[in-house]
Amino acid sequence: xxxxxxxxxxxxxxxxxxxxxxxxxxxxxxxxxxxxxxxxxxxxxxxxxxxxxxxxxxxxxxxxxxxxxxxxxxxxxxxxxxxxxxxxxxxxxxxxxxxxxxxxxxxxxxxxxxxxxxxxxxxxxxxxxxxxxxxxxxxxxxxxxxxxxxxxxxxxxxxxxxxxxxxxxxxxxxxxxxxxxxxxxxxxxxxxxxxxxxxxxxxxxxxxxxxxxxxxxxxxxxxxxxxxxxxxxxxxxxxxxxxxxxxxxxxxxxxxxxxxxxxxxxxxxxxxxxxxxxxxxxxxxxxxxxxxx
Amino acid sequence: xxxxxxxxxxxxxxxxxxxxxxxxxxxxxxxxxxxxxxxxxxxxxxxxxxxxxxxxxxxxxxxxxxxxxxxxxxxxxxxxxxxxxxxxxxxxxxxxxxxxxxxxxxxxxxxxxxxxxxxxxxxxxxxxxxxxxxxxxxxxxxxxxxxxxxxxxxxxxxxxxxxxxxxxxxxxxxxxxxxxxxxxxxxxxxxxxxxxxxxxxxxxxxxxxxxxxxxxxxxxxxxxxxxxxxxxxxxxxxxxxxxxxxxxxxxxxxxxxxxxxxxxxxxxxxxxxxxxxxxxxxxxxxxxxxxxxxxxxxxxxxxxxxxxxxxxxxxxxxxxxxxxxxxxxxxxxx
Numbered sequence: 001x002x003x004x005x006x007x008x009x010x011x012x013x014x015x016x017x018x019x020x021x022x023x024x025x026x027x028x029x030x031x032x033x034x035x036x037x038x039x040x041x042x043x044x045x046x047x048x049x050x051x052x053x054x055x056x057x058x059x060x061x062x063x064x065x066x067x068x069x070x071x072x073x074x075x076x077x078x079x080x081x082x083x084x085x086x087x088x089x090x091x092x093x094x095x096x097x098x099x100x101x102x103x104x105x106x107x108x109x110x111x112x113x114x115x116x117x118x119x120x121x122x123x124x125x126x127x128x129x130x131x132x133x134x135x136x137x138x139x140x141x142x143x144x145x146x147x148x149x150x151x152x153x154x155x156x157x158x159x160x161x162x163x164x165x166x167x168x169x170x171x172x173x174x175x176x177x178x179x180x181x182x183x184x185x186x187x188x189x190x191x192x193x194x195x196x197x198x199x200x201x202x203x204x205x206x207x208x209x210x211x212x213x214x215x216x217x218x219x220x221x222x223x224x225x226x227x228x229x230x231x232x233x234x235x236x237x238x239x240x241x242x243x244x245x246x247x248x249x250x251x252x253x254x255x256x257x258x259x260x261x262x263x264x265x266x267x268x269x270x271x272x273x274x275x276x277x278x279x280x281x282x283x284x285x286x287x288x289x290x291x292x293x
Numbered sequence: 294x295x296x297x298x299x300x301x302x303x304x305x306x307x308x309x310x311x312x313x314x315x316x317x318x319x320x321x322x323x324x325x326x327x328x329x330x331x332x333x334x335x336x337x338x339x340x341x342x343x344x345x346x347x348x349x350x351x352x353x354x355x356x357x358x359x360x361x362x363x364x365x366x367x368x369x370x371x372x373x374x375x376x377x378x379x380x381x382x383x384x385x386x387x388x389x390x391x392x393x394x395x396x397x398x399x400x401x402x403x404x405x406x407x408x409x410x411x412x413x414x415x416x417x418x419x420x421x422x423x424x425x426x427x428x429x430x431x432x433x434x435x436x437x438x439x440x441x442x443x444x445x446x447x448x449x450x451x452x453x454x455x456x457x458x459x460x461x462x463x464x465x466x467x468x469x470x471x472x473x474x475x476x477x478x479x480x481x482x483x484x485x486x487x488x489x490x491x492x493x494x495x496x497x498x499x500x501x502x503x504x505x506x507x508x509x510x511x512x513x514x515x516x517x518x519x520x521x522x523x524x525x526x527x528x529x530x531x532x533x534x535x536x537x538x539x540x541x542x543x544x545x546x547x548x549x550x551x552x553x554x555x556x557x558x559x560x561x562x563x564x565x566x567x568x569x570x571x572x573x574x575x576x577x578x579x580x581x582x583x584x585x586x587x588x589x590x591x592x593x594x595x596x597x598x599x600x601x602x603x604x605x606x607x608x609x610x611x612x613x614x615x616x617x618x619x620x621x622x623x624x625x626x627x
Contacts, residue, residue, distance in 0.1 A: 117312040119558055122606045124565030125583065125599045129320065132587060132595060133327045211450030215569050218452055219587055233456075242460060251460075254453055265448040 015270035022263030026075065029256060033072035040070040040227045049246050059248035062239045071252055074227040077140060079206070079260070081213045081228065084144030085151065086205030090198055093152040097159030098186050098194070102167060112160065118153035126150065127212060131221035138223050143216075147209045155201045159194060166190050196275050203268035207261050214257065229253045301618055309611040316603035320596055321374050325367065332357045335387060335592050349390070356385055357593075383597035388589045394597035397582055405578030408495055409567045412502035416563075417556060419503070420510020425544060427511065428518035440515070447508025451566035455501040455573040462497060469497050472575035498574045502567050506559070513555065517548040550621050557613035561606050 010016050044064035052059040058067035100111035130146050131138060166172065166189075175185050210229075216222055217230025224231050236242075236250035335357060336350070377384070383394040423443060430436040446454070463471045470493065521527055521544055530540050571580025579598060586594040 113308060113311050114315065116308060117315045120312050120561055120607055120610050121316045122561040122564045122602045124568055125595075125602050126316070126319065128583065128587065129595055129599050130323055132592075133323050137328070207448050211452075214450055215452045219572070219584065221587065242456075242464060247460070250456070254457060257453060258449060261448050261450075262445060265444075269444075 013270050013273070015266045015273070019263045019266035019270060022259050023267065026079075026256070026260045026263060029072050030076045030079065032069075033074075033076045036069055036072060038066065038069040038073065040065055040073050041225055049244075049249075052248055058252045059246075061235070061249050062241070062246065063235065067248055067252055070227055070232060071229075071256060074229050074232050074253065075256060075260070077226060078210050078213060078228045078230070078257070081140055081144045081147070082206040082210040083202075084141070085147035085209035085213075086202045088145060088148035089151040089205055090155055090202050092148065093155035093201075094159055094194065094198060096152065097156035098163050098190060100156075101160035101163030102182065102186060102190075108160075111156070115153045115156045115160075118150065119157070123150045124212070124215065127216060128219065128221060131216050135221060138221070140226065143213060143222060144209070147212055151205060151208060155198075155205070158197065158201070162194060162197065163190060166193055196271075200268050200271050200275065203264050203271070207264050207268075210257070210261060229257045298618070302615065305611060305614050309607055312607040313604055316607070317375070317378065317600055318371075320599045320603065321371060324592065324596065325370075335590060353387070353390060356391070357387075378600065383600060384593045386594050386597075387591045388585070388594070394594050395601075397594060398579065398597060398601050401578050401582050404576065405567065405571065405580070408498055408571070408576065408578060409502070409564065411495070412499045412567065413506070413556070413560075413563060415499070416503040416506040417510060417552070420507045421514050421545070421549065421552060423507070424511040424514025425518050425541075425548070428515045428522065431515075431519070440511070443508040443511045445508075446504045447512065449505065451501060451505055452569045452573060454505055455498070455570045458497050458501055459573055470494055495576070498567075498570050498576050501570045501573075502563065505566060506563055509559070510552070514548060514552065517551060518544055521547055550617070553613060553617055553620060557610040560610050560613075564602060564606055 010020070042065075046056060046060040046064050046066055048060065048064050049062045050056060050060045056066050056068065058071065061067055061070070096111050096115065100108040127146065127150060131143075134142065134146070163186075171189060172185065175189050180188070213222070213228060214230035214233065217224070217228055218234050218237065220234060222228070222231060224234060232253045233250050236246070236253075239246075239249075241247070241249040332354065336354060381395060383398070385391045386394050386397050389397065420443075423439060427436045427440045459471070463469050527540065527543065530543060535543075567578075568580035568583060570576070571578045572584045575581060579602070582594065583598050585591070586598070
């Protein structure tokens, strides 16, 4: 029954269908990357700067790497950084947003003002300063963490406004009078309402973090030996690939980055649509009519 | 009446001060968390590039120690940092020693401002326009295609879009120049030809910023207009026979206000995007200064740009916030 309703949902939602197609391309690439034994840091295993051919379907780089396999190794790394940044920043945001919204008063005021500041501050220059300072310590883990510290402002503001409206509902009072503690109310009563929004938020966080990782890597502010989409483009720029006509070196990373990002974006858009109460009512009507037919 | 104004202004000014305070404090703390001594690292990097005479090295070390003051108490350092900042002193640039960082920023600032302001204004107006017409014609095919197009552009990072545009329209089909702000060997002067050169050179950078910001503006405007269309006053206006142009004006004036607030909040993101776009197109703005500072390890310039951009963006968004009551009759009257 559930599978059928899900299938029905996809049929009505073109965004979801398109996003599944795009993300499965990414998934295939990731699986290839995870299972292949290719090591991108081994240079000159292949002839240099060869255009796409039957033996190297995406050509080779000027460093003698296979572009396809390097990209297959790079894409999971980029996604890993993005997911880590998104998850950490959302955990932070949930904690601060719900706590502030629930407590109200001065605590809420202080947290909101700080969150607002993190929204207004231009983040790229600050990220550049942080990444430059800790350049020797940069790896996948620390990069995810650095990106996370700067990306909790918006989501915490959203969760706070959710909590403010949930707080006024009757069940909160019921829970309070039946002797539940604050932490228990937030975890047991409010979380079920928040989780769908957090999931959508994590996806949009991944998109931002992947973009920022790419930007920082292109500027050389990452461990350039770790293959990511950004470092691939960095090395392509370093060897002037654009002006030398080696388009496959930077073109394929760009194409796969766009496929991944757009797939994720469509997924978040369709989930958001699914969660929106207004469209939910419309959908129930449509599916009821179908049952009648 | 006066009290209402103060109630509106004072919290915003306090918020502005707090944004600057937090931003500057972060910019102060980060270099001090560095596991290696910034003074020695910078010195090694600077002297590694070129042979400097010992006096200059000593002078450089002194200014670096004044900047990072590793031997003084951290609170004293923090106080001195603020004092220098209030005097508008961001320290000397290390690569162009002893030119002050603030001078380096001010020379590149007009280019950045020109590019950024043009792009923001065009993207804002165009985004609102596209959002409104797609909401009004949501059943038509062309509106759906237009919406799909802006939706596709919106999540793409600035760097990637700029790179693709550079490749397509400067390398593959060379309509636009690859780099710079005006042609090589041309001296800046005020005439039509020079103006045309500038427009031609800033077209692609501006387009990259516009296309990305356009998506969000158009999508949010569409949501706003769709809500307005189903609101009571729009329905009454239609039934009451208010002409179409007047109703269109109602829509725009009611939806433009939230978009002003939104613009104030999104300035930081657009600014970050324009920095990286400037790097891609070698446009002589702040982005380029920042990139060369990264390449040459010019820590002072980097901190200077971070501090400057935090103050500038916070102030710009404060100005937009303060303009808001002038635009909104409801706040103006209360």
